[in-house]
Amino acid sequence: MINYRRLEENFQRLSVIGRQDGGGITRLAFGEADWEARDVVIGFMKNAGLNIRVDAFGNIIGRREGLYPEKSVVMLGSHIDSVPNGGNFDGVVGVLGAIEALQCLEDQQEQNDHPIEVVVFMAEESSRFGVATLGSKAFCGKLTPPNLDQYKDIDGITLAEAIQQRELAPENIAQAQYKGEIKAFLELHIEQGKVLETTNHQIGIVTGIAAPTRFKAIITGQADHSGATPMNMRQDALTAAAEVILLVEQLAKKVSHMGVVGTTGVIKAEPGAMNVIPGRVELGIDIRAIQLASKQWVVNELITGIDQIKTQRGVEIELITLTDEIPVEISKEMVGELQDVCKQHPYPNMLMPSGAGHDAMHLASLAHTGIIFIPCQGGISHNPAEWASMDDIVAGTEILLAAIRKIAKLDFSWKQTKL
Numbered sequence: 001m002i003n004y005r006r007l008e009e010n011f012q013r014l015s016v017i018g019r020q021d022g023g024g025i026t027r028l029a030f031g032e033a034d035w036e037a038r039d040v041v042i043g044f045m046k047n048a049g050l051n052i053r054v055d056a057f058g059n060i061i062g063r064r065e066g067l068y069p070e071k072s073v074v075m076l077g078s079h080i081d082s083v084p085n086g087g088n089f090d091g092v093v094g095v096l097g098a099i100e101a102l103q104c105l106e107d108q109q110e111q112n113d114h115p116i117e118v119v120v121f122m123a124e125e126s127s128r129f130g131v132a133t134l135g136s137k138a139f140c141g142k143l144t145p146p147n148l149d150q151y152k153d154i155d156g157i158t159l160a161e162a163i164q165q166r167e168l169a170p171e172n173i174a175q176a177q178y179k180g181e182i183k184a185f186l187e188l189h190i191e192q193g194k195v196l197e198t199t200n201h202q203i204g205i206v207t208g209i210a211a212p213t214r215f216k217a218i219i220t221g222q223a224d225h226s227g228a229t230p231m232n233m234r235q236d237a238l239t240a241a242a243e244v245i246l247l248v249e250q251l252a253k254k255v256s257h258m259g260v261v262g263t264t265g266v267i268k269a270e271p272g273a274m275n276v277i278p279g280r281v282e283l284g285i286d287i288r289a290i291q292l293a294s295k296q297w298v299v300n301e302l303i304t305g306i307d308q309i310k311t312q313r314g315v316e317i318e319l320i321t322l323t324d325e326i327p328v329e330i331s332k333e334m335v336g337e338l339q340d341v342c343k344q345h346p347y348p349n350m351l352m353p354s355g356a357g358h359d360a361m362h363l364a365s366l367a368h369t370g371i372i373f374i375p376c377q378g379g380i381s382h383n384p385a386e387w388a389s390m391d392d393i394v395a396g397t398e399i400l401l402a403a404i405r406k407i408a409k410l411d412f413s414w415k416q417t418k419l
């Protein structure tokens, strides 16, 4: 049903827009390449018989009318902007997959009861304005005129100016908020990690979107002469830091089955000389989970454990919270439906958390929302080497198509699912 060749050609068509010398893609939000790609995608949407409209933030909405136009909308979407020197799959898979699915319905002259819409969200990547998922935020009414003046790119151009250059009026931003009722939202996306590839799964059904809690830990000991200070007279900030690092790992491992990950990615030791016992260390700690409770457990245990390390090692440890975000829970009903759909297809699938944020996370508060992952080679993303196989893209698109066929029926209703 999915036209492999057509889908492949559409990817090729987009892959030359914003292409860099080394093969990477640069389509920064509202920039020239982004706009060129947008025009091409609008062409694909028109070919698929979709009616196009553009909202006050420039998000493109392509609608396939339903037999009952007044009914709630089954919605698909993702983005086509990229990071500097990124790939042609992040976001693009969700957009071209969605358009291909609707093109199939058009080819078959198939009737859907509920209207179906594909949304291309603007400015998903934070690369230009420092804030991610701007288009889906505007779509969900979370972007205000002051925000548009506040966010600036590296050249000092505000988001308000950038959208003005695209003939959109910043003062009308509130109108970008979607007015209709949404029955379901689905986003197909590359995993941007290597779980699917490593475990030989073609489809990942996302159960939640992890949110980070980040700390800076400052460990203060005593910088002393490494030769003249006996082992029992030291307040070594770096060995204390080593215990903190291991504690973060141990705690995350204990609840890793709940989708928790813990990383210490930054370490700065002072004075940083081989003949001096480190007197001060700074750590950057990142803890992510898809459930608030399991993340909170790790944080609480970390605080208790740090108190013990302080006492045992005679050092001071200050824990400063940098961010503390709430994970997005994904509709269990949607996960159940996607599992059912996958049963009708030969592709090996698994449930998994999403470590990265996506446009879908904003829609999750409005409608039953699902994210379908496909593998990307080596888990590499935001890089010229980002690559997903056409076979996997087609598999993901088939799942997307089967899901909307089912959900867009009048007699479809959500059933309670236990995960």
Ligand SMILES: [Zn+2]
Residues within 6 Å of the ligand: 079, 090, 091, 124, 189, 358
């Ligand atoms: Zn993306």
